[in-house]
Amino acid sequence: MSIVVTGATGHLGRHVVEQLLEKVPAEQITAVVRDEQRAAGFAARGVKLAVADYNAPETFDSLFTAGDKVLLISGNEFDKGRVGQHRVVIDAAKAAGVALLAYTSAPGSLTAALADDHRATEQALLASGLPYTLLRNGWYHENYTENLAPVLEHHAVVQAAGDGRISSASRADYAAAAVAVLTGEGHENKTYELGGDETWGFAEYAAELSRQTGKEIAYTPVSVEAFSGILAGAGLPGPLAAILAGVDASIEKGELVVPSGDLSRLTGRPTTPLAQAITAALKS
Numbered sequence: 001m002s003i004v005v006t007g008a009t010g011h012l013g014r015h016v017v018e019q020l021l022e023k024v025p026a027e028q029i030t031a032v033v034r035d036e037q038r039a040a041g042f043a044a045r046g047v048k049l050a051v052a053d054y055n056a057p058e059t060f061d062s063l064f065t066a067g068d069k070v071l072l073i074s075g076n077e078f079d080k081g082r083v084g085q086h087r088v089v090i091d092a093a094k095a096a097g098v099a100l101l102a103y104t105s106a107p108g109s110l111t112a113a114l115a116d117d118h119r120a121t122e123q124a125l126l127a128s129g130l131p132y133t134l135l136r137n138g139w140y141h142e143n144y145t146e147n148l149a150p151v152l153e154h155h156a157v158v159q160a161a162g163d164g165r166i167s168s169a170s171r172a173d174y175a176a177a178a179v180a181v182l183t184g185e186g187h188e189n190k191t192y193e194l195g196g197d198e199t200w201g202f203a204e205y206a207a208e209l210s211r212q213t214g215k216e217i218a219y220t221p222v223s224v225e226a227f228s229g230i231l232a233g234a235g236l237p238g239p240l241a242a243i244l245a246g247v248d249a250s251i252e253k254g255e256l257v258v259p260s261g262d263l264s265r266l267t268g269r270p271t272t273p274l275a276q277a278i279t280a281a282l283k284s
Helices: 011-021 036-044 082-096 114-128 148-154 171-183 202-213 224-233 238-252 262-267 274-283
Strands: 003-005 029-033 048-051 069-072 100-105 132-137 156-159 190-194 218-221
Touching: 003 011, 011 029, 011 171, 029 036, 036 048, 069 082, 069 171, 082 100, 082 114, 100 114, 100 171, 114 132, 114 238, 132 171, 148 156, 148 202, 156 202, 156 224, 171 190, 171 262, 190 262, 202 218, 202 274, 224 238
Parallel strands: 003 029, 003 069, 029 048, 069 100, 100 132, 132 190, 156 218
Antiparallel strands: none
16 A cells, blocks of 8 residues: 555656655655656655656556555646546546545635645545545645745736635645645545635735845735736636636635635644745745
């Protein structure tokens, strides 16, 4: 029996594997990767590597074994049919008879187009009959703190979210929730709505950036259409820009406020404050 993590060299996957290494022997962990070289550090620490690609179903044949606990981290190739990619993993997991398949989804409150692939994947997972856990991850601090260069250059936070609020958390927080499920008991057929303990709005975000940098940084709200154009102008493909701008429309409606408390309950600790994530980003 292994704990198997797909997308193990991605932003979230790396956190999951690192935290698993603190809880279970390395030989019990299998990291599913597309490029072995990117996972060389894990292999050196005793983690098993499996090379597979969501776009090549045959690479998942015989990858899982009966009794495995699997974390399916949602793909990020929006143009390649993510639901079909996820079905490849679900079908292979079902064929093997895994003990649990956990999936990183989106909050149940989110109606933006970004959530469509997640809902369809959830339906496929439930229809499979596999024991499942839905980890409905809210928004990540890093969605903003990893893109500070233009904010600091122009002294402006530009979003299309109006006065909407978010309860985001760090990738490490969401990874800790996944690890709790993969190493714990009693999580079969459960759905967890995951978000940060505190809510914030972009005016507060800009004020915190101002406080920590000593620069005057203002929040400039724009329309969804204008924001989509800004993202496209920055090099994002048009369809992806529209999806991300649509998330801002959902933020304005309060759809990324997740008040359940599930995340801190699963991890056994408070979630990472936004201010702390900003501090870390400014140091990096």
